[in-house]
Every structure is written in structure tokens, then in C-alpha cells.
Amino acid sequence: MAKVKTTFFCQNCGAQYAKWQGQCNSCKEWNTIAEEVVQKAEKTGWKAETPTAKRVAKPQRIQEIDTTRDARLNTKNNELNRVLGGGLVPGSLTLLGGQPGIGKSTLMLQIALMLPYKTLYVSGEESAQQIKMRAERINAEAENCFILTETKTQNIFKQIEAIEPDIVIIDSIQTLHSDYIESGAGSILQIRETTTELIKFAKETATPVILIGHITKDGNIAGPKILEHMVDTVLQFEGDRNHVYRILRAHKNRFGSTNELGIYEMQGSGLREVSNPSEILISKNDEELSGTAIAATLEGMRPLMIEIQALVSTAVYGTPQRSATGYNAKRLNMILAVLEKRAGFRLGAKDVFLNITGGISVDDTAIDLAVVAAILSSNEDIAVAKDICFAAEIGLAGEIRPVTRVEQRILEAEKLGFGTIMISKYCKIPKNNYGINIVKVAKMNDVVEWLF
Ligand code: TYD
Numbered sequence: 001m002a003k004v005k006t007t008f009f010c011q012n013c014g015a016q017y018a019k020w021q022g023q024c025n026s027c028k029e030w031n032t033i034a035e036e037v038v039q040k041a042e043k044t045g046w047k048a049e050t051p052t053a054k055r056v057a058k059p060q061r062i063q064e065i066d067t068t069r070d071a072r073l074n075t076k077n078n079e080l081n082r083v084l085g086g087g088l089v090p091g092s093l094t095l096l097g098g099q100p101g102i103g104k105s106t107l108m109l110q111i112a113l114m115l116p117y118k119t120l121y122v123s124g125e126e127s128a129q130q131i132k133m134r135a136e137r138i139n140a141e142a143e144n145c146f147i148l149t150e151t152k153t154q155n156i157f158k159q160i161e162a163i164e165p166d167i168v169i170i171d172s173i174q175t176l177h178s179d180y181i182e183s184g185a186g187s188i189l190q191i192r193e194t195t196t197e198l199i200k201f202a203k204e205t206a207t208p209v210i211l212i213g214h215i216t217k218d219g220n221i222a223g224p225k226i227l228e229h230m231v232d233t234v235l236q237f238e239g240d241r242n243h244v245y246r247i248l249r250a251h252k253n254r255f256g257s258t259n260e261l262g263i264y265e266m267q268g269s270g271l272r273e274v275s276n277p278s279e280i281l282i283s284k285n286d287e288e289l290s291g292t293a294i295a296a297t298l299e300g301m302r303p304l305m306i307e308i309q310a311l312v313s314t315a316v317y318g319t320p321q322r323s324a325t326g327y328n329a330k331r332l333n334m335i336l337a338v339l340e341k342r343a344g345f346r347l348g349a350k351d352v353f354l355n356i357t358g359g360i361s362v363d364d365t366a367i368d369l370a371v372v373a374a375i376l377s378s379n380e381d382i383a384v385a386k387d388i389c390f391a392a393e394i395g396l397a398g399e400i401r402p403v404t405r406v407e408q409r410i411l412e413a414e415k416l417g418f419g420t421i422m423i424s425k426y427c428k429i430p431k432n433n434y435g436i437n438i439v440k441v442a443k444m445n446d447v448v449e450w451l452f
């Protein structure tokens with residue numbers, strides 16, 4: 001028997017090692033390195049035996065490349081279309097990631113059921129009966145949706161050749177395995193191999209493929225980082241599992257912008273598109289509470305609206321307490337000092353508690369102004385109107401400083417249905433008229449005056 005060749009791979013980032021070690025040198029995670037069997041891949045995946053694979057590509061003049069066959073496929077789901085940049089591009093690979101139970105399978109099945117094209121939904125996670133039960137809940141009628149419960153890519157390709165679908169959905173990439181690789185499903189090598197086979201299939205037949213992907217506990221897509229490089233589009237489905245709203249965003253999009261977001265509501269009968277997001281805000285709007293303010297922040301490249309809560313009360317003990325959850329405590333002290341010195345608020349003898357709701361922690365300085373608004377609102381016991389949001393940094397002189405990518409924040413606030421956004425006077429914005437009222441402030445006093 002031939003000797004089995006094995007190599008060690010970090011299951012987090014995909015780095016390769018000759019022998020086992022406790023910590024990965026490249027991503028610094030502990031205990032992520034595992035042994036995987038590597039076999040020489042004599043042939044790979046999609047129609048590897050047929051002569052098409054041997055076809056040699058020739059250079060083409062760019063004017064001569066035909067783009068007419070690349071008209072986008074309408075997914076009949078406006079939110080998804082927008083996030084994709086106008087629909088699915090033929091031959092593209094889209095990866096949809098998200099927490100378990102967030103609704104990835106539901107969203108994809110719903111799309112498969114609504115599409116007027118022939119779709120193949122391949123599931124390695126659920127049985128055909130379970131999928132049928134889910135489809136009955138969603139209550140959509142489909143004539144052209146095929147379900148296949150299979151995890152071996154070679155068999156999947158055989159079925160694809162038989163029914164020639166227009167769109168292929170794979171739930172999920174971590175359950176697939178290819179015969180050409182020996183390690184188990186979900187391992188780095190298998191993910192890399194099966195994705196390569198699917199890319200080859202997608203590009204050769206111009207069929208769009210959507211992959212569902214699991215994510216790790218810190219929110220990255222499970223598998224090698226290279227997976228995100230290999231696919232054309234990476235979508236993330238987010239939201240609190242206990243809440244009904246879900247947000248779909250593009251992290252990477254070769255065919256469109258990554259600034260768009262889609263909003264859905266999880267209902268008993270599947271996901272409903274929320275085309276007017278302000279309805280989310282209005283639903284929570286019945287009571288105006290003092291001490292809360294909304295900040296338009298960016299998490300990495302993505303805009304995000306967060307709620308800041310502050311509680312200012314007279315100190316019970318001699319030394320007032322200052323506590324911040326999700327926000328830098330030193331920065332809170334600095335802001336309190338600025339408020340004391342530059343705006344004349346006597347906060348020195350008061351306890352101040354600050355909390356960013358949802359348990360997230362933010363280090364974007366653009367939330368400073370919302371922190372100020374929340375503190376002042378709690379101190380004065382006057383609520384900040386619910387449809388205002390804030391995006392500016394506070395300087396030591398009490399000046400309101402501009403922040404990066406302000407237009408993206410404005411557009412996000414507009415999209416989410418806010419009526420007013422307060423930014424620094426010194427921000428440069430390319431347009432004058434947005435669908436949202438823009439208030440520009442320069443000094444702390446302007447803020448106080450405008451708010452109360
Ligand atoms: P699912 O799509 O299985 O999540 P994922 O594939 O991301 O792991 O979603 C499962 C959740 O959605 C489950 O908790 C039940 C809920 N759900 C509804 O509320 N309504 C529905 O119509 C369906 C199909 C699911």
C-alpha cells in the first residue's frame with residue numbers, strides 16, 4: 001500500500017505546516033492545526049475527463065469579448081438584487097455566510113422557489129422531506145425547483161448534467177466532499193477543492209452558483225481565508241437570532257457596490273422583504289426615552305447604526321463612578337471633561353454609565369457625538385428625538401470634528417429611515433440634497449442649542 005501523505009493545516013486561516021504545533025504562526029490562534037490526508041489529485045472535478053477541460057484559452061481583444069450573455073438574472077427578490085448590484089451574474093460564485101439559525105437556508109430556498117428559472121437546490125444538511133416541509137411553510141409555488149440531497153461533488157455534477165439547471169444553490173459548502181481529496185468534509189482541503197470544482201463548473205457553463213457557508217465564532221466564514229478570494233461575491237446574513245429583523249450585506253462584490261444592504265423580517269412563513277426600513281424604527285418608536293441616541297458608525301467597511309445609552313445620576317458615594325460597556329472608558333472620561341470645561345455641564349459629582357446596546361463594542365470615534373447626546377439627554381432628562389442620528393468626533397477644544405466616509409453613513413441613515421443626521425460642519429459631502437435632513441455643527445454649544 002502506498003504511504004499516505006499527510007500535512008497539517010490551520011483550520012482557521014488555512015496556513016500549512018509540515019508538523020503539528022500548538023499555535024498558528026499566521027493567525028495566532030491556538031489549537032487550530034489539524035492533520036489532513038493529502039492525496040495526489042490526478043484529475044479534478046467538473047468534467048475533468050472530457051476534452052473541454054483540455055481546451056486552451058487564447059488571448060482576446062477586450063472589444064471582442066462578448067458580454068451579451070452576461071445579462072444578470074433577476075432573483076425576484078428586490079433586496080437581494082440590490083445587494084448583488086442588480087441580480088445574479090451568470091457564471092458567478094456567491095457565498096452567503098451567517099450565524100446558525102439566522103435563516104440562510106430559508107432565504108435561499110425561498111429564492112429557489114420564486115425563481116422563474118430551473119433551479120437546483122443541493123442540500124447536505126437536511127433531508128428532502130425537511131426541505132419540503134420548509135417549502136410548505138414558505139408557501140411558494142414552484143414548478144422548476146429541484147431538490148437534491150447529496151454531498152459528493154462528482155455525483156452533484158452528474159445530476160447537473162442530467163437536468164441542466166439555470167442556477168445551482170449549495171447548502172452548505174462545508175458539507176461537500178470531493179473524491180479526489182481524502183480528508184473529511186469541512187476541512188480546509190475539501191473546501192478548497194470543492195470550491196475550485198464549482199468555480200470551474202460555473203465559469204464553463206455560465207451558471208450562477210450560490211454557496212451557503214458556515215461562520216466561525218468570531219464571525220468569519222469557516223474555512224480558509226482563500227475561499228473569500230475565490231468567490232466573486234461574499235454576502236453576510238446578520239441579525240440577532242432573537243429579533244425578527246435580518247440584514248443582508250455584501251462584504252465583497254466583484255459586480256457591484258458593497259454599500260447596499262437588504263433588510264428582511266423573519267415571519268412564520270419565511271422571510272419578508274422590508275422595502276421601507278423606517279417601519280423598523282417606527283415600531284420601536286412609541287416611547288421616547290431620555291439617555292439614548294443613535295450613532296452612525298462603520299464596522300470595518302460596513303455602515304452600522306447603533307444605539308448608545310447613558311445614565312447620569314447623582315453620585316451616591318464620594319467618588320463618582322464612571323463605567324462604559326462597549327466603549328473606551330478613557331474616551332468617556334475625556335468627553336465628560338470636555339462637556340464640563342467647554343459646555344459648562346457640572347458632571348464631576350455625578351455617576352455616568354454608558355452602554356452600547358446589543359453587546360457590541362465599537363472603537364470608531366464617530367460615535368462621540370452620539371455619546372455626548374446620550375449623556376446630555378440623560379442629564380437633562382429630555383429625550384433625543386428618535387429619528388435623529390449622529391456621526392462626528394469630539395475634539396479636546398470642544399470642537400466637532402469630521403469623520404471618514406461620511407457620505408456612506410448619511411446614505412445608511414437615509415436608507416434606514418432616519419429624518420436627520422448631525423455631522424461636523426467641516427465634513428465635505430459631495431451632494432447637497434439627500435433624502436435626509438443634514439444638520440452641521442461646529443461647536444459643543446451648537447449641539448446643546450440644537451438638541452434642547
Ligand atoms: P434556517 O434557514 O434553517 O437557518 P440557517 O440555514 O441559517 O441555519 O432558519 C431557521 C430559523 O428560521 C428557525 O429558527 C426557524 C425560523 N423560521 C421562521 O421563523 N419562519 C419560517 O418560515 C422558517 C422556514 C424558519
Ligand code: MG
Nearest residue numbers: 104105125171
Ligand atoms: Mg441551514
